[in-house]
Amino acid sequence: MRDVAEQLRRYGEAVEEMAMASPGLAHPHPEPRRRGRHVLVVAGALGLVMVGSLAVWAARDGTPSAEVRTSVPPTAEPRGPGTPASVSSDMGGLILYGGVPLSTRHDSAVVATGDLVVVWGGGIEGPNFGRPELGDATFSDGAFLDLASGTWHPMAPSPLPAAEDTRPVGIWTGDEVLIFRGSSGGAWDPTTDTWTDLPPAPGRVTRAFWTGDEVIALGADATFRLGDGGWSDLPAGPFPPTSLLDGTAVAGVWTGSELLIVNKSMGDVVQVAAYDPDRRSWRSLPDGKLSFGSMAIGAAWTGGDLVVIGYDNDVAALDLQTRQWRALDPLPVVPQESVPRLVAVEETIVAHQGPGVSVLSGGGWTVFPVDQFPFGAPEPGPGGTVLTFGLTDAEGSILGVFDPRRAVADPKRLQIGFSSLQLDDSETLRSMSSRNEEGARTPITATITTPEGDCTVTDVGAQQPPAVECPSEVTSEKLRSQLAPPPG
Amino acid sequence: MKEVEGLSSGAETFEDFVRVMRPRLTRAFVGCRGVSDAPDAAAEALAFAYEHWERVRTMENPGGYLYRVGQSRTRLRKPPSLPLPAEVNLPEIEPDLVPAMLALPESQRTAIWLVHACGWSYAEVAEATGASVSMIGNHLSRGMHRLRRRLEVDSNA
Numbered sequence: 001m002r003d004v005a006e007q008l009r010r011y012g013e014a015v016e017e018m019a020m021a022s023p024g025l026a027h028p029h030p031e032p033r034r035r036g037r038h039v040l041v042v043a044g045a046l047g048l049v050m051v052g053s054l055a056v057w058a059a060r061d062g063t064p065s066a067e068v069r070t071s072v073p074p075t076a077e078p079r080g081p082g083t084p085a086s087v088s089s090d091m092g093g094l095i096l097y098g099g100v101p102l103s104t105r106h107d108s109a110v111v112a113t114g115d116l117v118v119v120w121g122g123g124i125e126g127p128n129f130g131r132p133e134l135g136d137a138t139f140s141d142g143a144f145l146d147l148a149s150g151t152w153h154p155m156a157p158s159p160l161p162a163a164e165d166t167r168p169v170g171i172w173t174g175d176e177v178l179i180f181r182g183s184s185g186g187a188w189d190p191t192t193d194t195w196t197d198l199p200p201a202p203g204r205v206t207r208a209f210w211t212g213d214e215v216i217a218l219g220a221d222a223t224f225r226l227g228d229g230g231w232s233d234l235p236a237g238p239f240p241p242t243s244l245l246d247g248t249a250v251a252g253v254w255t256g257s258e259l260l261i262v263n264k265s266m267g268d269v270v271q272v273a274a275y276d277p278d279r280r281s282w283r284s285l286p287d288g289k290l291s292f293g294s295m296a297i298g299a300a301w302t303g304g305d306l307v308v309i310g311y312d313n314d315v316a317a318l319d320l321q322t323r324q325w326r327a328l329d330p331l332p333v334v335p336q337e338s339v340p341r342l343v344a345v346e347e348t349i350v351a352h353q354g355p356g357v358s359v360l361s362g363g364g365w366t367v368f369p370v371d372q373f374p375f376g377a378p379e380p381g382p383g384g385t386v387l388t389f390g391l392t393d394a395e396g397s398i399l400g401v402f403d404p405r406r407a408v409a410d411p412k413r414l415q416i417g418f419s420s421l422q423l424d425d426s427e428t429l430r431s432m433s434s435r436n437e438e439g440a441r442t443p444i445t446a447t448i449t450t451p452e453g454d455c456t457v458t459d460v461g462a463q464q465p466p467a468v469e470c471p472s473e474v475t476s477e478k479l480r481s482q483l484a485p486p487p488g
Numbered sequence: 489m490k491e492v493e494g495l496s497s498g499a500e501t502f503e504d505f506v507r508v509m510r511p512r513l514t515r516a517f518v519g520c521r522g523v524s525d526a527p528d529a530a531a532e533a534l535a536f537a538y539e540h541w542e543r544v545r546t547m548e549n550p551g552g553y554l555y556r557v558g559q560s561r562t563r564l565r566k567p568p569s570l571p572l573p574a575e576v577n578l579p580e581i582e583p584d585l586v587p588a589m590l591a592l593p594e595s596q597r598t599a600i601w602l603v604h605a606c607g608w609s610y611a612e613v614a615e616a617t618g619a620s621v622s623m624i625g626n627h628l629s630r631g632m633h634r635l636r637r638r639l640e641v642d643s644n645a
């Protein structure tokens with residue numbers, strides 16, 4: 001038989017029969033289970049079908065019990081009821097979860113496991129955030145939000161040393177959350193709320209990616225296999241080791257089969273290389289270009305394109321199939337001295353740069369005022385959402401779960417240059433842009449459709465409100481009244 | 489590909505649900521937990537469904553969700569133990585199929601197992617694994633290429 005798919009289908013049927021014939025399901029399990037857990041043997045429920053009995057528990061000591069349990073069994077989830085998150089939303093597509101049972105902080109590792117959002121570590125420089133009373137601190141504790149119940153739970157104390165003043169990196173393997181800070185690491189199991197110490201990395205981990213089989217750690221230039229695998233050096237690639245590069249000039253994305261590493265070298269060149277963990281080999285990809293300026297870059301993977309953003313808000317995409325670069329619309333926000341961050345939700349791009357959170361979808365960019373979001377780098381969230389965690393103007397830290405595709409459907413508050421614009425129900429965003437023309441960037445402009453016709457709202461600099469032009473002065477005045485300078 | 493009667497069970501009662509879902513989940517878990525542990529994983533998943541029946545019964549794809557539940561509640565860090573084809577009375581199947589499957593990276597093995605051995609759709613596998621549909625397609629295509637290369641069969645097979 002040559003057809004591999006057909007062989008698999010037949011083999012699948014055969015092993016299903018074998019597994020279903022296993023006596024373990026038909027009767028209460030006579031032995032303590034492998035991990036010593038209480039396990040609900042669904043033989044009872046199955047027995048409604050097969051033998052007419054009800055659900056039966058196999059107790060930890062292995063003594064079969066005839067007790068019928070209908071409440072939540074001991075699922076090896078030692079978490080208590082948790083504390084309800086305060087949930088709020090003043091913007092379509094953005095839900096804010098407050099009541100975080102942690103000290104005020106930012107720069108935490110934020111990892112989505114599917115049903116949970118884990119927040120671990122981070123720090124605070126109170127004076128820099130206008131909160132001198134908070135002082136400076138680095139934290140080694142964490143908490144997780146159960147999205148299903150909307151409750152926060154503290155995590156068990158971690159084995160990571162507290163002294164390192166380095167932003168933690170977190171990834172989800174499908175079974176555990178791995179946290180790295182500096183060269184230290186720990187694995188947290190959400191089903192048992194327990195940590196396993198990981199062997200130290202050969203260098204400081206600045207970014208980490210899970211391939212399905214191993215961790216690829218930038219900064220440490222190494223790979224790590226769980227179990228007995230340990231750390232191995234990453235084979236030498238076309239760039240210098242990432243430990244020697246400016247961390248803000250290096251970005252990486254996992255495509256599902258390769259790790260793409262992007263390095264903004266001196267000048268306007270963006271170098272890209274792909275690492276194949278199966279072959280443990282590298283291949284070079286064509287260089288791209290971003291405008292000359294700061295070396296800081298961000299990158300995201302859409303499923304077909306590597307999208308790269310530079311500090312000057314130039315955006316470019318490399319199609320991995322055609323190996324061709326193309327320029328995308330520049331981000332229409334005021335550049336700031338910060339590391340731009342990108343997250344892709346399939347082909348929708350979310351950019352965190354300057355005084356806005358921007359979404360690039362089929363119709364172009366939409367920029368939302370950053371004051372609505374927790375101040376933090378975006379991370380991929382569950383179900384096509386993007387997570388941001390950090391400080392807000394209000395007390396404490398907060399978690400934002402942002403659905404960009406829902407948010408751009410009918411945006412009602414926009415960031416235009418240094419000001420925000422509140423739209424009413426009769427007004428809709430048509431487009432936002434800041435194009436490159438003959439080497440110069442045109443001003444940031446939003447086109448707003450009103451019942452009277454299209455209006456343009458154009459940024460003219462930090463010291464003045466945007467210029468508004470509508471078909472009539474009455475409508476212009478109305479839109480001007482809906483503009484607000486940024487808080488602070 | 490064999491069309492599996494939707495992972496959304498359409499069951500009115502938990503007993504009907506179990507009747508439909510138990511064999512599907514058990515087969516699915518064989519790929520990641522092996523024959524001996526797959527029933528445990530299915531039992532864990534169905535136990536969860538029993539405890540949260542009001543929620544699970546309204547899900548569009550409870551099979552994918554319960555697959556994740558069963559995986560997270562029964563963890564294993566070594567490749568699953570699978571019988572050779574001859575041990576399940578399929579001597580006509582390539583003997584190397586099982587070792588070739590086990591040699592694949594977990595992500596590729598899971599995608600191949602759920603799609604080809606269990607008949608799940610890409611979308612169902614995406615739901616079950618938390619990956620995107622395009623990523624499942626990627627895992628599947630690369631995994632099948634490696635399987636075929638290892639089994640030295642025609643790539644069009």
